[in-house]
Amino acid sequence: MNKLSALPRAVRWVNRSLQLLDQRKLPFEERIITCTEIQDVFDAIETLSVRGAPAIGIAAAYGLLVGLFDSEQDLSELKETINTRSDYLISARPTAVNLAWAVNRVRALCSGNFSSSTDLMARLEEEAIAIHQEDISACHLIGDHGAALVAKHLKILTHCNAGSLAVSEMGTALAPIYRAYEQGASVHVFVDETRPLLQGARLTAYELQSVGVHCTLITDSMAAHMMSIGEINMVIVGADRVAANGDVANKIGTLNLAILCRYFGLPFYVACPVSTIDLDTTTGKEIEIEQRNPAEVTRLGGIQIAPENIDVANPAFDVTPASLVTGIITENGIVSMPYAENLMKITGGQIL
DSSP states (O other), X not given: OOTXXXXXXSEEEETXXXXXXXXXXXXXXXXXXXXXXXXXXXXXXXTTSSOSHHHHHHHHHHHTTTTOTTOOOOHHHHHHHHHHHHHHXXXXXXXXXHHHHHHHHHHGGGGSOOSSHHHHHHHHHHHHHHHHHHHHHHHHHHHHHHHHHHHHOOEEEEOSOOBGGGSSSSBSSSHHHHHHHHTTOOOEEEEEOOTTTTHIIIIIHHHHHHHTOEEEEEOGGGHHHHHHTTOOSEEEEOOSEEETTSOEEEETTHHHHHHHHHHHTOOEEEEOOGGGEETTOOSGGGSOOOBOOTHXXXXXXXXXXXXXXXXXXXXXXXXXXXXXXXXXXXXXXXEOSSHHHHHHHHHTTOOO
């Protein structure tokens, strides 16, 4: 039996219906959301029912098409609808580059010549399916390229969730872990809980347990201690955007780990598909950081845990400078410094 057969799937396209595993309910309930309107897709992205940069992109590519297959719009009206929907979905979350990348890739087809609305919809669906399939391939290749690193550094810390739930399947940061586990490595994953929404505790721990990978849950503030006593050999995280110079935007708390790795002399790797690399963003300073609802910090499980009316800062992401990143694991290989030069090569399809 395939060791990874129990991995959950975040996004499914079934009979032209978008189905999302509601990640707000995990690990206690596996609830499927069926999106029948564009508003359903927007809400699912904004409220983190679907989350993780690649999964958001896949969901949005399909989401553009939801409810339009039986539409009676003529060709020009349909193109305008796709354009309006594209802008709307992109506005749901600003930091993850895959969202705009996937939506704009599908939208661009509207500039082509089509004989009817039916022909256009069929082509748009083909492109959304292609985006999904390409991500599946990328995840497996990321796992292949990173597995040897895991085999050499068996005690690994990860942050947030960059596994199957964040992509099409296998994951980004978790893909090398899963591949090494398939190959027989005795890997032990330390899982940051990832405040304030506990994606590590709720999602990563759930995934790893589902396939039998040995894991230990820790609070975010325990990372330095675990490194200091030799319990961590390496950190692997995902990414929501990688700037042209190698700066990495990822879930808030990632920068803390990169700094700790530098202090303790541990490798700090980022894993992401090439679609997450944004050469139009020169440095991390240009990345818009999403600010989320203060209630995510002041409440836990719906229960108020802080004084009423307290001022709250709730950035969803931070930016790790390229100088703290040991390497970036992509489907085209592992990118190392100098990032400005090598990211240009990797996004052109050249294996380093």
